[in-house]
Amino acid sequence: MLEIRNLHARIVDDGTEIIRGLNLTVKAGEVAAIMGPNGSGKSTLSYILAGREDYEVTEGDILYNGQSILEMDPAERATSGIFLAFQYPMEIPGVATMEFLKVAMNEQRKARGQEPLKIPEFLKRVKEAAASLSMDMAMLKRPLNVGFSGGEKKRAEILQMKLLEPKLCVLDETDSGLDIDALKIVSDGVNALRAPDRAFLVITHYQRLLEHIVPDSVHVLYRGQVIKSGDKSLALDLEANGYAGVIGEAA
Amino acid sequence: MPAVQDTIDRVRKIDVDQYKYGFQTEIAVDKAPKGLSEDIIRFISAKKDEPSWMLEWRLEAYRRWLTLEEPTWARVNYPKIDFQDIYYYAAPKSTPGPTSLSDVDPEILKVYEKLGIPLKEQEILAGVQKTDASDLEEPSDNVYKSGRVAVDAVFDSVSVVTTFKKELAQAGVIFCSISEAIREHPELVQKYLGSVVPTSDNFYATLNSAVFTDGSFVFVPKGVRCPMELSTYFRMNEKNTGQFERTLIIAEEGAYVSYLEGCTAPQRDENQLHAAVVELVALDDAEIKYSTVQNWYPGDAEGKGGIYNFVTKRGDCRGHRSKISWTQVETGSAITWKYPSCILRGDDSSGEFYSIAVSNGYQQVDSGTKMIHLGKNTSSRIISKGIAAGFSQNTYRGQVSAHRKATNARNFTNCDSLLIGDQCGAHTVPYMEAKNSTAQFEHEATTSKISEDQKFYVMQRGIPEEEAIALIVNGFVKDVIQQLPMEFAVEAQKLIGISLEGSVG
Ligand SMILES: Nc1ncnc2c1ncn2[C@@H]1O[C@H](COP(=O)(O)OP(=O)(O)O)[C@@H](O)[C@H]1O
Numbered sequence: 020m021l022e023i024r025n026l027h028a029r030i031v032d033d034g035t036e037i038i039r040g041l042n043l044t045v046k047a048g049e050v051a052a053i054m055g056p057n058g059s060g061k062s063t064l065s066y067i068l069a070g071r072e073d074y075e076v077t078e079g080d081i082l083y084n085g086q087s088i089l090e091m092d093p094a095e096r097a098t099s100g101i102f103l104a105f106q107y108p109m110e111i112p113g114v115a116t117m118e119f120l121k122v123a124m125n126e127q128r129k130a131r132g133q134e135p136l137k138i139p140e141f142l143k144r145v146k147e148a149a150a151s152l153s154m155d156m157a158m159l160k161r162p163l164n165v166g167f168s169g170g171e172k173k174r175a176e177i178l179q180m181k182l183l184e185p186k187l188c189v190l191d192e193t194d195s196g197l198d199i200d201a202l203k204i205v206s207d208g209v210n211a212l213r214a215p216d217r218a219f220l221v222i223t224h225y226q227r228l229l230e231h232i233v234p235d236s237v238h239v240l241y242r243g244q245v246i247k248s249g250d251k252s253l254a255l256d257l258e259a260n261g262y263a264g265v266i267g268e269a270a
Numbered sequence: 271m272p273a274v275q276d277t278i279d280r281v282r283k284i285d286v287d288q289y290k291y292g293f294q295t296e297i298a299v300d301k302a303p304k305g306l307s308e309d310i311i312r313f314i315s316a317k318k319d320e321p322s323w324m325l326e327w328r329l330e331a332y333r334r335w336l337t338l339e340e341p342t343w344a345r346v347n348y349p350k351i352d353f354q355d356i357y358y359y360a361a362p363k364s365t366p367g368p369t370s371l372s373d374v375d376p377e378i379l380k381v382y383e384k385l386g387i388p389l390k391e392q393e394i395l396a397g398v399q400k401t402d403a404s405d406l407e408e409p410s411d412n413v414y415k416s417g418r419v420a421v422d423a424v425f426d427s428v429s430v431v432t433t434f435k436k437e438l439a440q441a442g443v444i445f446c447s448i449s450e451a452i453r454e455h456p457e458l459v460q461k462y463l464g465s466v467v468p469t470s471d472n473f474y475a476t477l478n479s480a481v482f483t484d485g486s487f488v489f490v491p492k493g494v495r496c497p498m499e500l501s502t503y504f505r506m507n508e509k510n511t512g513q514f515e516r517t518l519i520i521a522e523e524g525a526y527v528s529y530l531e532g533c534t535a536p537q538r539d540e541n542q543l544h545a546a547v548v549e550l551v552a553l554d555d556a557e558i559k560y561s562t563v564q565n566w567y568p569g570d571a572e573g574k575g576g577i578y579n580f581v582t583k584r585g586d587c588r589g590h591r592s593k594i595s596w597t598q599v600e601t602g603s604a605i606t607w608k609y610p611s612c613i614l615r616g617d618d619s620s621g622e623f624y625s626i627a628v629s630n631g632y633q634q635v636d637s638g639t640k641m642i643h644l645g646k647n648t649s650s651r652i653i654s655k656g657i658a659a660g661f662s663q664n665t666y667r668g669q670v671s672a673h674r675k676a677t678n679a680r681n682f683t684n685c686d687s688l689l690i691g692d693q694c695g696a697h698t699v700p701y702m703e704a705k706n707s708t709a710q711f712e713h714e715a716t717t718s719k720i721s722e723d724q725k726f727y728v729m730q731r732g733i734p735e736e737e738a739i740a741l742i743v744n745g746f747v748k749d750v751i752q753q754l755p756m757e758f759a760v761e762a763q764k765l766i767g768i769s770l771e772g773s774v775g
């Protein structure tokens with residue numbers, strides 16, 4: 020489903036290279052965990068997948084279902100099924116969460132040639148999704164992410180993911196800022212979405228999340244490269260011994 | 271937000287040219303010769319069959335105007351206006367004055383149809399109720415429930431039709447053109463005209479007093495709550511013609527009225543002058559809500575053409591506990607010079623000003639308000655949202671003052687500016703003056719840019735760039751949009767989206 024080939028990318032503003040020859044393949048139905056120390060380029064990778072203009076790809080390619088997505092803008096990528104749950108979701112003052120959901124869902128439907136959702140159907144879907152994440156409908160009347168706690172923001176990201184039904188879900192440190200109960204709810208939400216035609220890229224620091232969302236593969240990102248790949252036992256190993264060993268091995 | 275959806279559709283339909291109201295209409299007109307003189311004023315007054323006191327009033331204003339200089343303090347630049355190169359009177363030939371719909375030139379009706387202004391009462395009565403996402407939101411109390419709006423349509427210099435007059439009359443409400451009011455209700459006009467904006471007030475107001483051609487008149491008697499929304503729709507059609515409308519609204523003791531004003535003009539290379547005066551009078555316990563959606567032609571992408579909009583709007587909270595509220599959405603005009611104000615004369619009276627001013631291309635906006643606190647325990651509230659894009663300049667200019675006797679005067683001002691791109695400018699010029707130590711003035715101001723982070727986030731959900739910006743901007747102006755009657759709120763959101771079309775990329 021996703022194939023990243025020898026990807027090199029730099030910051031447009033100052034030319035610093037952040038991603039330096041990254042290779043990664045994720046199959047449909049797979050849950051791939053991306054781990055790595057702070058500053059190794061995990062968030063940058065997620066932004067580049069989503070099409071953020073601050074970064075420029077200088078070499079390599081990103082294939083999604085066999086097609087390069089480098090020329091697509093963020094909205095086109097989203098419509099084609101790529102979803103990013105942000106590490107730091109943005110606040111959108113004055114735009115009720117509910118309104119935002121409706122615009123996003125209908126924009127995506129429109130791009131796919133579908134009719135906009137009728138209000139009752141829309142409300143039904145939102146209510147169900149919110150209930151499954153133990154979110155209060157009253158919260159959805161508030162402007163998106165404005166004044167939301169860290170945990171609420173993360174839940175709101177997963178709510179959007181549920182409603183938009185993407186095919187490639189990139190979760191950037193969705194576990195940070197969540198207490199144990201919230202972590203369980205969010206993980207259950209993600210697990211419920213696991214499907215043979217859907218892939219996940221789960222970026223995290225901690226084994227903790229991977230106990231709930233059990234990955235099929237684990238990849239260690241360091242200085243803009245995948246330096247080691249393995250199965251879920253690799254995450255346990257990292258938890259026990261830290262990154263130093265893996266980094267040393269690769270050097 | 272259904273409007274965003276709509277905005278998208280609309281914007282798509284309008285390709286290169288964004289101003290959809292720019293069409294011209296060929297209609298036989300009756301014009302005064304070009305230029306301004308006592309004779310022209312006599313001509314206008316005679317055309318309107320005015321009593322002699324009205325002519326005298328005009329002539330006095332004209333003589334005063336000759337002694338005045340055009341003001342230069344606003345942050346706007348434009349070539350000197352040649353006041354002798356303007357037609358001061360243009361009326362569609364077939365319509366000598368307000369008549370019933372059946373007498374109105376069908377070409378004019380077509381214009382209003384194109385503009386989406388319903389003039390046929392039965393159509394308005396049949397009014398389609400909106401079924402959009404608004405049921406997701408808490409209904410605000412200003413939503414006008416029955417969905418009916420009485421319209422006074424002003425075409426160039428004359429009012430062509432006023433709807434729902436009969437029904438309003440039953441409630442005791444007078445809603446007609448100012449020309450008709452001068453003939454039919456001279457005692458009211460004489461009592462109130464110029465009592466809020468004196469003929470000597472300022473250059474443009476004085477000019478207006480001399481040459482005003484039409485406008486609306488509203489009188490809501492004691493204790494009456496006006497049974498429907500009133501609205502005037504101004505259309506400037508003729509080339510080189512100034513529009514000088516005059517509106518006078520009076521709410522007697524305990525009365526309530528909500529009034530809407532909308533404006534458009536055809537697209538022309540020459541600049542056109544619009545210098546209106548609006549006066550509001552609220553007696554004890556009365557309330558007037560005045561909303562404007564101004565969409566005069568702003569000029570083309572290079573800044574050629576467009577309307578010069580020099581407007582004096584003032585409300586007098588003459589009675590105790592009276593309230594006047596201005597809400598404006600300013601998206602059009604090449605130049606806007608406009609400061610709807612409140613004189614808080616009665617004790618416990620209150621004034622409000624809610625404004626959205628959008629500028630794009632080479633538009634220049636200098637707008638704001640004055641809140642003059644004279645009575646005791648008076649309060650005022652100012653919420654201004656300026657949005658600048660393209661090469662435009664957007665200035666908020668506000669004055670809040672408390673008189674010596676205005677004990678416990680309170681004001682809250684919040685001015686937010688949003689910049690789109692880096693070629694435009696937003697400026698805030700607040701003046702505050704308290705001659706009374708008990709006055710409490712609060713002022714907040716912010717300037718922000720639509721951040722790339724926000725835009726990226728919204729687009730990541732599948733919302734294309736233009737729509738993402740419209741969504742963020744509509745969020746930014748939400749507090750003000752909520753003040754508008756529902757029909758206008760939807761229209762205003764669409765307009766804002768259209769005005770910002772082409773502001774990215
Ligand atoms: N837009 C940017 N401007 C400046 N530095 C950046 C930018 N984006 C990423 N970086 C830098 O790139 C490195 C990788 O960052 P990031 O992808 O956020 O790491 P991670 O998510 O793995 O902690 C860091 O050193 C970070 O400071």
Ligand SMILES: [Mg+2]
Nearest residue numbers: 061062106192
């Ligand atoms: Mg990160």
